[in-house]
Amino acid sequence: MKRSIALALINSLIVVFVIAAFGIAFLVAANAFGAAYSIRTGEPLFNSSGPVVQFSVPVSLSNPGPLAVSDISLTATVRGMDGETIAVAPSAPVSVPPGAEDMRFEIPLIINLSEIPGQSLSLLFQESGNLSVEVDAEAGIAPFVRITASVSAEVPWSPPVQDLQIGDPAFLGYNSTHLSASIPVSFRNTGEFVVDGSMNVTILDAETGAPAGAGALGIYAPPQSDFSGDLVFAVRLPENATALLFEDMTFRYNFTLGFDLYGIEVFSETEPVDIEWGALVSNPYLGSPAVSPHNLTFASLAFPIGFENANDFVTLDGSVTVALVINDQTVAESSPVYIHAPPDSSVSTEVVLQVPKWALVASGNLVVTLSTGLWSASLEVPYNHG
Amino acid sequence: MVKLLGMEISSASFAFRVISGVVLASGAFLILYFIPANLARFITAYAPDAPQPALALLPSFIGPIIQVVGLALVPVIFLCALLRGTKAYGPLTIVLSLLSAAYIYSVFHGGVISALLTDLPLGDGMLADLHIAIDLTWMMIAFLVPTILGLIKGVVLTLKKG
Known part of the structure; x- marks a missing residue:
């Protein structure tokens, strides 16, 4: 009898739990779906x-x-x-x-x-x-x-900066202390972001590590747009004017090109850059003067003078004067002769000097002075006309 | 009168047991074996717009063990209907409960159903891999409780007949 009750109870529980299990499954499935x-x-x-x-x-x-x-x-x-x-x-x-x-x-x-x-x-x-x-x-x-x-x-x-092109520097101008140039920069923003940042260049002297120049370019490129601009920078020149005028030099720099996006550097590359500086006055020559009487006490000396501007960037505009110095005394000085020498060109002109006739047979020095708006330098050439 | 393992029942009752056994066994065959074994085919035939990922998931959800256990349940259900009240009913109930528990355990994959689908198209030529895990442990336990009760019932019946 007890077993029959137990079996009836078990059967009831089975029915209840089966209904409950399916009920839960249905409820959860309906809820989830x-x-x-x-x-x-x-x-x-x-x-x-x-x-x-x-x-x-x-x-x-x-x-x-x-x-x-x-x-x-x-x-x-x-x-x-x-x-x-x-x-x-x-x-x-x-x-x-x-x-x-x-x-x-x-x-x-x-x-x-x-x-x-x-x-x-x-x-x-x-x-x-x-x-x-x-x-x-x-x-x-x-x-x-x-x-x-x-x-x-x-x-x-798709990167925000694709096909980044950094061109060759183009010379823009100069003053007594700096050369300025620009680097063309272009890229295509193929991404979905606005490229808002800047590109900058820091220039260090390759030998001393001292800062030698800098430049920056603001960049704003909406998505799916092309950007192009010029990164303008200035490079400090050596202070020795005589060397700048008369010597061929190689300026060795390290250019560090950086790209900042939202103030974060996302690209940086350092390249050594050599700038070949040609002498503004290269292969100068001072020819033998043509002598002609000027008046009773003075004679005219006409000196052929010339040089090559071997510099690739700078046009030399200035004047040249010749002075005759005998025993530390300037006995004659020419009027300034204007010269104009574009890059990689030759200049030849004539400088006329009125000297006392006694000086024609004396010995001294000819001082050739070249003056530009920025630099000035002199060369001394022995004079021994007699 | 028909004598069934020492128990005498009327011919009509015997006939009813056979018919109910066949009906229950057929239902069990249909629900526990045939439909799970051919579910993918049915979905393809009757719901051709069903998402491919759902079809691809089916083999993970309905493994071969379900079909084997489902098929094994069919004769046991028939025998349970036929031999109800006999000496064999207790042990048969135990077997039915154990097989049912095994079936439920297989259906729920031990509680966590997981599947991995690879190379699902996302559009624009993009493909994705999907790993999904459904933890149904408590649901499985809810379904296992009646089989445990069935096991107890089988033990009680076996002891009673003994």
Whole structure:
């Protein structure tokens, strides 16, 4: 009898638990499908502020069932082309209570450029390739269902700076202390970001390491646009005017070219650059004078004078004078003769000097003085006409 | 009268047992074996617009063990219907409970159903890999409780007949 009651009880429990199990399964399935079918994702939003780039995906979700959909969380991980982690963005867990309608929340993915390793950033900056994106999602209907899903995909990346072209320096001008030049820079922004930054050049003397010049170019390139500009810079010249005028020299510098994006250096390259400086007065010559009487006490000496401007950049505009010095006394000085010598050109002219006739047979020095607006230098040539 | 393992039942009752056994066994064959074994084919035939990822997931969810255990349950269910009240009913109930527990355990993959789908098209030529894991441990336990009760019932019946 007791066994019959026990069996009846067991049979009843079996029926109850079978109904309960199917009931729970139906409830959870209806709850899960109802919530899953209500998921709507909006257009991803993009926002950049300084070095922080933020994507966010608006999601709306309803929960028509009687059980809460709890602990909905997403973690997105982005890896660069070199496998380095660029960003990890965990979202705060969200729960959707029973009966909630059109509950809205955002899943943000924040990339802080300043936290990306330099090499990865440099690659990301210029190279197209595939980024590895992994999204781990988790949600549950406690305590019956817990779903974890992981989606990984390769997402093509278009760099914000593609085909970066850095041209050869073009000479712009000079003054007594500096040469100025410009480097043409161009690239195409194929990415989705605004390239807002600057390009700068720092020039150091290759031998001493002392600063020798600098320049900068502001850069603003909207997405899918071409950028071109000139990076203007100035290079300090040696202070020795005589050497600048009369000697061929090689200025050795180290050019460091940097690209800053939102204040973060994303590209930097150092190149040795040699600037060949040709003498402004190369192969000068002072010919034998043609003597002619000027008056009773003076004679005219006409000196053929010439030189080559071996410099590739600078046009020499100035004047040349010749003075005759005998026993440390200037006995005659010519009027200034204007000279104009473009780069890589030759100049020949004549300088006329009126000297006392007694000086024709004396010995001394001819002092040839070259004056430009910026530099002035003299050469002494022995004079022994007699 | 028909004598069934020492128990005498009327011919009508025997006929009813055979018919109910066949009906239950057929239902079990259909639900526990035939539909799971051919689910992908049915979905393709009757719901051709079903998402391919869902179809690709099916083999992961319905493994061969489910089909074997489902098929094994069919004769046991028939025998349980036929031999109800006999000496064999207790041991048969134990076997039915154990096979049911094994079936439920297989259906729920031990509590966590996981699947890996590769090269899912995302658009724009992009492909994605999806790894999904559904933890249904508590749900499985809810379904296992009746089989445990069935096992107890089988033990009680066996002891009673003994």
